Amino acid sequence: MTPQEAHHDQQSITAPSGHEHAWCVESSHPTSTGRVLYVHCSRCGVRRVDLQEHTLVPPVALSRELPGSLLLAELAAGADSIHGA
Numbered sequence: 001m002t003p004q005e006a007h008h009d010q011q012s013i014t015a016p017s018g019h020e021h022a023w024c025v026e027s028s029h030p031t032s033t034g035r036v037l038y039v040h041c042s043r044c045g046v047r048r049v050d051l052q053e054h055t056l057v058p059p060v061a062l063s064r065e066l067p068g069s070l071l072l073a074e075l076a077a078g079a080d081s082i083h084g085a
């Protein structure tokens with residue numbers, strides 16, 4: 001049984017299965033709920049946003065794994081809906 005990568009409707013996300021993402025933190029900033037980490041995989045370039053609620057717990061993914069441009073678009077859309085509420 002080989003898990004198929006979920007297809008995004010327009011962009012085909014290059015997510016070579018079989019490697020464990022090597023997440024590198026590009027930047028981070030503290031929020032009221034914890035530290036938001038902007039990470040990317042140094043091996044395949046996929047980006048993700050994580051939230052680390054405490055320095056002693058591992059971060060959890062806030063976003064899906066996306067190419068940088070898509071991730072920014074998704075974040076922008078999310079921020080817009082928050083402000084629009």
Ligand SMILES: [Zn+2]
Pocket residue numbers: 019020021022041042043044045046
């Ligand atoms: Zn990777």
